[in-house]
Amino acid sequence: MATPSLCFVFSLLFFSATVAPAERIDREDDLLIRQVVSDADDHLLNSEHHFSVFKSKFAKTYATQEEHDYRFSVFKNNLLRAKSHQKLDPSAVHGVTRFSDLTPAEFRRQFLGLRPLRLPSDAQKAPILPTNDLPSDFDWRDHGAVTGVKNQGSCGSCWSFSAVGALEGAHFLSTGELVSLSEQQLVDCDHECDPEERGACDSGCNGGLMTTAFEYSLKAGGVMREKDYPYTGRDRGPCKFDKSKIAASVANFSVVSLNEEQIAANLVKNGPLAVGINAVFMQTYIGGVSCPYICGKHLDHGVLLVGYGAGAYAPIRFKEKPYWIIKNSWGENWGENGYYKICRGHNVCGVDSMVSTVAAVHISNH
Numbered sequence: 001m002a003t004p005s006l007c008f009v010f011s012l013l014f015f016s017a018t019v020a021p022a023e024r025i026d027r028e029d030d031l032l033i034r035q036v037v038s039d040a041d042d043h044l045l046n047s048e049h050h051f052s053v054f055k056s057k058f059a060k061t062y063a064t065q066e067e068h069d070y071r072f073s074v075f076k077n078n079l080l081r082a083k084s085h086q087k088l089d090p091s092a093v094h095g096v097t098r099f100s101d102l103t104p105a106e107f108r109r110q111f112l113g114l115r116p117l118r119l120p121s122d123a124q125k126a127p128i129l130p131t132n133d134l135p136s137d138f139d140w141r142d143h144g145a146v147t148g149v150k151n152q153g154s155c156g157s158c159w160s161f162s163a164v165g166a167l168e169g170a171h172f173l174s175t176g177e178l179v180s181l182s183e184q185q186l187v188d189c190d191h192e193c194d195p196e197e198r199g200a201c202d203s204g205c206n207g208g209l210m211t212t213a214f215e216y217s218l219k220a221g222g223v224m225r226e227k228d229y230p231y232t233g234r235d236r237g238p239c240k241f242d243k244s245k246i247a248a249s250v251a252n253f254s255v256v257s258l259n260e261e262q263i264a265a266n267l268v269k270n271g272p273l274a275v276g277i278n279a280v281f282m283q284t285y286i287g288g289v290s291c292p293y294i295c296g297k298h299l300d301h302g303v304l305l306v307g308y309g310a311g312a313y314a315p316i317r318f319k320e321k322p323y324w325i326i327k328n329s330w331g332e333n334w335g336e337n338g339y340y341k342i343c344r345g346h347n348v349c350g351v352d353s354m355v356s357t358v359a360a361v362h363i364s365n366h
Ligand SMILES: *[C@@H]1O[C@H](CO)[C@@H](O)[C@H](O)[C@H]1NC(C)=O
Pocket: 124, 251, 252, 254, 359, 360, 361
């Protein structure tokens, strides 16, 4: 027997078919529909089916039978978590993702990587901007300021993707040229530390902070192109930074106030912004506007804010909430083609509390 919340998931499924490409929904269909029909009684049976679909879809193999059984037990817990996330966050769709065989702790360790915020000495406070003429919808992807979705792999280097994404946008604004820049340079070479807290330093796959990454980029002179310093997702290699191949340089960077109108104004004026977020709902996120009733404000993930939407009438939910458009670094196969939508208005999941903007130097010699 289906409970009301499960029916709700069905409704959302139809809605999401209108916002995401059909092929993707077709593939998700199976996972979702079967998942929502699993009741307590046949939960185990269905979990086995979901797990085998999951393994083939994401090409998962486990070295031993023990490992397999353990991953299956984690997977079952994550099915329950996805269900509870769906209840807490009805305007989004939650379900099986490629992270469904990881415990929350493993997920945090491998796919997030944000240190607690302390400001480096060169960080300024962004000036207060006028907000009366802001567009109701805005998306930097429509203006060519955003590179394709990248993939940090199993490495807590989100902070470098967030910072590099902001610098790519700033560089585009100052030069008119969109250049994909190197996260690996930051992973290998940026060991910038918090001046006031010993041991709080950017440290490759073990985490970092976007503002310290800007500080490093400022001191180093700039960041190389992705193609000259490609991503490996490993952090024990030597720094191969070559000053003669700098493609973009930081002029200055600033911290934006917590006010949402100011965040929007800085986004529109300065380009995509580096933001911190609590990623707990992102482990099970499939699509829609995420607007959980309860979400921690503890920030553990760095992402790129590229736009916002005013929300719109949608037949099933009656009204889509105003949202921020977030570029993530978990590949295009996660979320809505690599993107996340989170509702605006109440600092949901801490999304307004660590926002920084960077300005690039105009470089013409390449
Ligand atoms: C940051 O640098 C940009 C580009 O050089 C400049 O236009 C802007 O005034 C600077 N901002 C601050 C706060 O210094």
